[in-house]
Amino acid sequence: MNYTIIQTAMENDTSVTEFVFLGLTDQPELQLPLFFVFFLNYTATVMGNLSLMILICLNSHLHTPMYYFLFNLSFIDFCYSLVCTPKMLVGFVSENSIIFYTGCMTQLFFFCFFVNSECYVLTAMAYDRYVAICKPLIYAIIMSSRMCSLLMIGSYLMGFASAMAHTGCMIRLSFCDSNIINHYMCDIFPLLQLSCSSTYANELVSSLIACIVVIVSGLVILMSYASILLNIVQMSSATGWSKAMGTCGSHIITVSLFYGSGLLTYVKPATAESVDQGKFFSVFYTLIVPMLIPLIYSLRNKDVKLAAKRIIKRFTI
Numbered sequence: 395m396n397y398t399i400i401q402t403a404m405e406n407d408t409s410v411t412e413f414v415f416l417g418l419t420d421q422p423e424l425q426l427p428l429f430f431v432f433f434l435n436y437t438a439t440v441m442g443n444l445s446l447m448i449l450i451c452l453n454s455h456l457h458t459p460m461y462y463f464l465f466n467l468s469f470i471d472f473c474y475s476l477v478c479t480p481k482m483l484v485g486f487v488s489e490n491s492i493i494f495y496t497g498c499m500t501q502l503f504f505f506c507f508f509v510n511s512e513c514y515v516l517t518a519m520a521y522d523r524y525v526a527i528c529k530p531l532i533y534a535i536i537m538s539s540r541m542c543s544l545l546m547i548g549s550y551l552m553g554f555a556s557a558m559a560h561t562g563c564m565i566r567l568s569f570c571d572s573n574i575i576n577h578y579m580c581d582i583f584p585l586l587q588l589s590c591s592s593t594y595a596n597e598l599v600s601s602l603i604a605c606i607v608v609i610v611s612g613l614v615i616l617m618s619y620a621s622i623l624l625n626i627v628q629m630s631s632a633t634g635w636s637k638a639m640g641t642c643g644s645h646i647i648t649v650s651l652f653y654g655s656g657l658l659t660y661v662k663p664a665t666a667e668s669v670d671q672g673k674f675f676s677v678f679y680t681l682i683v684p685m686l687i688p689l690i691y692s693l694r695n696k697d698v699k700l701a702a703k704r705i706i707k708r709f710t711i
Contacts, residue, residue, distance in 0.1 A: 410569040410588075413498050415491040416576045417482065418673065429486035435681055436479045442688030443472040446698075453701040459537040460526070460641075463519045464691060466546055467648075470515060471684035474508035477501055478680045482578040491578075495569075498580040503561040505579065509656075509679075510607070511553030516649055517611040518545040523642050524618035528625045552610075556603050563596045577673050579680070583660070584673075604660070615649060644690050651686065655679040 418428060450456045450465045481501070485491030493501070525536050560582060567589040577584040582600060586593045622642060655678035692698045 410495060410573040412492050412494045413573045413575050413580070413588075415481070415485050415493065415578055416574060417485045417491060417578050418677070425486045429483060432479065432486070432681065433483055435685055436475060436483065439475045439479070439681070439685040440472060442685060443468040443475075446688045446691065447472070449698065449701055449705060452705060456697060456701055459522050459542045460519070461697075462542050463515060463522060463546070466549070467512065467515050467519070467687065470508050470512045471687055474505060474512075474680070475684045477504045477508065478579045485578060493580065498575075498585075499561055499565060502564060502580045502582070502585070503557045505581070505680075506560045507553045507557035509553075510556040510603070511549050512652065513607050513611045514549035514552050515546070516645070516652065517614045518549060519645050520615040520618040520649070521545070523645060524621055526641065527622050556606075559599050559603060560596075563599050567591050567593065567596065577676075581676065612653075619646070644695060647690050648683070648687055651683050652679055655683065 417425075419425070446468045447465055450461050450468075478501075481491065481493065522537060525533050529536065564582070564585060567586075568591040569585075569588050570590040572588055575584050575588065582596070586596055589596075619642070655675055659675040659679070692702065
């Protein structure tokens with residue numbers, strides 16, 4: 395590949411006007427096979443999440459808080475797969491994968507927005523399961539339409555605030571040494587490595603946002619499932635225990651995959667080696683997890699499978 399560093403002299407300083415993605419690999423023989431693999435992944439992600447959203451909208455039996463949150467989760471995964479994957483696919487089949495500075499900052503903003511929003515949507519889903527299992531008699535009162543709407547508005551506002559903080563701090567940096575991003579998208583740590591100005595504020599903001607996510611999202615999820623576990627242990631009925639685990643199983647798998655891959659990607663120093671490793675771990679939460687969520691919630695969920703059969707029957711008769 396030919397990597398071009400574009401620099402413009404401005405009062406003894408220079409600034410990059412466009413970036414070049416290194417992509418997942420620099421081995422030419424792997425480019426085409428990876429294109430087909432991730433094209434299939436992208437197609438499955440878009441079709442799976444879109445189908446799940448349509449299924450929830452069309453079936454009145456799924457108009458409950460649990461599926462309202464699942465609809466938003468699928469919507470977020472659908473959107474941020476659109477933010478990351480198309481540009482990566484172009485990189486596999488083109489000599490240089492170039493993105494303008496403004497496009498890079500836009501991609502960073504929307505990526506941060508959707509990823510952070512997903513953290514809080516998963517938190518709302520954990521709280522919903524806690525109320526459903528531990529307070530079933532007043533579930534409908536607590537998880538009212540107003541409460542569900544407030545939880546989702548709060549999730550998107552937190553995502554927006556995080557994205558604004560990350561992007562605002564990134565815009566203030568100067569990029570003058572190189573424009574080659576060791577990644578397949580505009581992510582925080584790969585961009586920080588290219589900066590020729592101090593990144594202290596960015597690292598501070600990243601740490602602060604990570605702490606907020608851990609404190610707010612992590613603690614709520616852990617406390618919710620700790621309470622659910624205690625409630626399940628006290629159940630004398632095997633049927634009740636099985637039903638409780640059935641309603642939580644899909645969410646536990648999703649949280650484990652999303653947070654596990656996220657921790658492997660970001661909880662480490664922003665060195666060249668860690669960025670290279672993080673690039674591969676990030677594939678899981680940007681590409682694999684969004685594809686798996688519709689499968690996890692459809693294969694493990696009787697309501698979704700029943701709704702799908704009803705929709706198919708409606709259109710085939």
